[in-house]
Amino acid sequence: MRFSRQMITVEEALHRLMGRLRVQEKEEVHITEAYGRTMAEDVYATDDLPHFDRSPLDGYAVRAIDTALATPELPVRLKVVETIAAGDVPAVALTEGCASRIMTGAMLPAGADAVIMFEQTEQPAALVAEVGIKRALRQGENVSRRGGEIAQGAVIVRAGEKVNAGTLAILATYGYARVPVVRKPRIGLLSTGVELLDIDQPLQPGKIRNSNTLMLSALIAEAGGIPLLFPNMPDDLGVAKGALAEHLKKVDVLVTSGGVSVGDYDVMAALTDEPDAELLFNRIAMRPGSPTTALVLHGKPIIALSGNPGACFLGFELFVRPAVQKLSGVQDVWSRKVKARLAVTYAKPCPYPRYLRGWLTEKDGFLYAQPDFNEKAGNLGTLKNSECFIVIPAGGSGKREGELVEVLTHTTPSWKREGLS
Numbered sequence: 140m141r142f143s144r145q146m147i148t149v150e151e152a153l154h155r156l157m158g159r160l161r162v163q164e165k166e167e168v169h170i171t172e173a174y175g176r177t178m179a180e181d182v183y184a185t186d187d188l189p190h191f192d193r194s195p196l197d198g199y200a201v202r203a204i205d206t207a208l209a210t211p212e213l214p215v216r217l218k219v220v221e222t223i224a225a226g227d228v229p230a231v232a233l234t235e236g237c238a239s240r241i242m243t244g245a246m247l248p249a250g251a252d253a254v255i256m257f258e259q260t261e262q263p264a265a266l267v268a269e270v271g272i273k274r275a276l277r278q279g280e281n282v283s284r285r286g287g288e289i290a291q292g293a294v295i296v297r298a299g300e301k302v303n304a305g306t307l308a309i310l311a312t313y314g315y316a317r318v319p320v321v322r323k324p325r326i327g328l329l330s331t332g333v334e335l336l337d338i339d340q341p342l343q344p345g346k347i348r349n350s351n352t353l354m355l356s357a358l359i360a361e362a363g364g365i366p367l368l369f370p371n372m373p374d375d376l377g378v379a380k381g382a383l384a385e386h387l388k389k390v391d392v393l394v395t396s397g398g399v400s401v402g403d404y405d406v407m408a409a410l411t412d413e414p415d416a417e418l419l420f421n422r423i424a425m426r427p428g429s430p431t432t433a434l435v436l437h438g439k440p441i442i443a444l445s446g447n448p449g450a451c452f453l454g455f456e457l458f459v460r461p462a463v464q465k466l467s468g469v470q471d472v473w474s475r476k477v478k479a480r481l482a483v484t485y486a487k488p489c490p491y492p493r494y495l496r497g498w499l500t501e502k503d504g505f506l507y508a509q510p511d512f513n514e515k516a517g518n519l520g521t522l523k524n525s526e527c528f529i530v531i532p533a534g535g536s537g538k539r540e541g542e543l544v545e546v547l548t549h550t551t552p553s554w555k556r557e558g559l560s
């Protein structure tokens with residue numbers, strides 16, 4: 140199995156993996172904990188919004204009919220019967236020839252059907268007994284009608300939407316102190332490789348510090364999972380099987396780094412040959428990260444990423460992020476795909492699609508994709524600059540400057556967008 144692997148496309152690999160993932164169950168959290176979570180249920184408007192007719196201006200509430208003859212030269216004079224602040228309940232209903240001084244956000248008095256701003260009256264600043272209205276108003280003019288924005292019973296947030304700042308605003312408006320969200324998936328994480336040193340260990344010949352675990356842990360948390368860090372795993376298959384059996388009991392999915400290639404000590408590759416392991420894939424038509432592997436063991440999916448930091452990073456974005464998001468209930472788990480012009484020629488041919496790390500810029504109103512040429516799978520110094528992957532299709536001779544390329548951005552949407560696959 141190590142050397143005879145069946146190659147599949149990125150899309151097929153994703154399809155196989157996603158088929159093994161189920162959305163977590165619902166839990167309720169306080170609204171202050173809901174930011175970034177995924178809604179588990181549709182939530183409805185418990186009232187109209189606004190829930191009373193109100194003024195969007197500082198001015199005078201009037202009966203439009205009383206202003207019909209008003210002009211700047213011949214203002215109509217109305218008797219001021221009350222001043223209404225935001226939060227007040229008006230005490231006086233307007234009758235013919237009357238107006239109420241009213242502030243932005245305040246409730247309209249009964250009988251009023253229009254509001255004129257102070258600036259269109261004779262003495263805007265004064266608390267006058269009679270106000271001079273300088274123009275005619277239409278019925279309903281400058282009135283925020285009850286239910287004008289949202290009607291009671293309408294869906295305000297849908298299941299599968301990620302809670303962003305705007306979601307908090309609408310939930311708060313409707314008094315949802317408890318929010319039904321999808322339970323965060325527990326994502327186990329470990330690195331393989333005896334060459335790995337911990338962060339506080341001095342360098343030793345032949346050894347390197349473990350950078351993948353911290354990188355992946357941050358990415359998992361950012362994607363909406365709870366990273367559970369396990370100790371590095373030795374390259375011994377027997378020990379690894381025992382350790383994995385224990386770890387898998389505690390997690391929904393396990394992510395590993397390293398040991399997926401054809402080397403003598405590639406323990407995750409060896410694991411896929413075990414009779415109790417169900418292989419999902421171990422060879423993908425992509426660069427870097429072609430040996431990225433996924434399997435199911437003891438009923439739990441394991442996503443085994445390449446140890447090479449660049450390939451590990453790409454493997455996370457292509458497979459782990461969508462997996463974490465699917466488990467978290469996100470409806471639209473795919474990276475955002477855009478087309479951009481390639482900023483510089485990339486002439487290297489490749490038998491498989493190549494995912495170049497890079498970033499997007501704008502020039503003359505067009506989007507340009509700038510590849511990071513520090514793109515060797517083992518390089519990690521510029522991972523921090525990456526905001527997208529630029530897809531160079533297989534074959535041919537790469538892409539020329541200015542040619543349109545497909546770009547997968549890392550940032551993920553918080554709600555289901557129309558028209559994007």
Ligand SMILES: Nc1nc2c(c(=O)[nH]1)N[C@H]1C(S)=C(S)[C@@H](COP(=O)(O)OP(=O)(O)OC[C@H]3O[C@@H](n4cnc5c(N)ncnc54)[C@H](O)[C@@H]3O)O[C@H]1N2
Binds near residue numbers: 335351405
């Ligand atoms: N004969 C072949 N050799 C290799 C092939 C191949 O097809 N035939 N594929 C290459 C490709 S492509 C990749 S990608 C790597 C995959 O390697 P593994 O996933 O098996 O990872 P390791 O061998 O464990 O490590 C690779 C590299 O990454 C460093 N590493 C590992 N873990 C970490 C970590 N946690 N933090 C930082 N760096 C890490 C490790 O020291 C190695 O340098 O295989 C190629 N070989």
Ligand code: MOO
Binds near residue numbers: 425426428430447
């Ligand atoms: O695909 Mo590997 O990630 O080239 O080194």
Ligand SMILES: [Mg+2]
Binds near residue numbers: 401
């Ligand atoms: Mg290896």
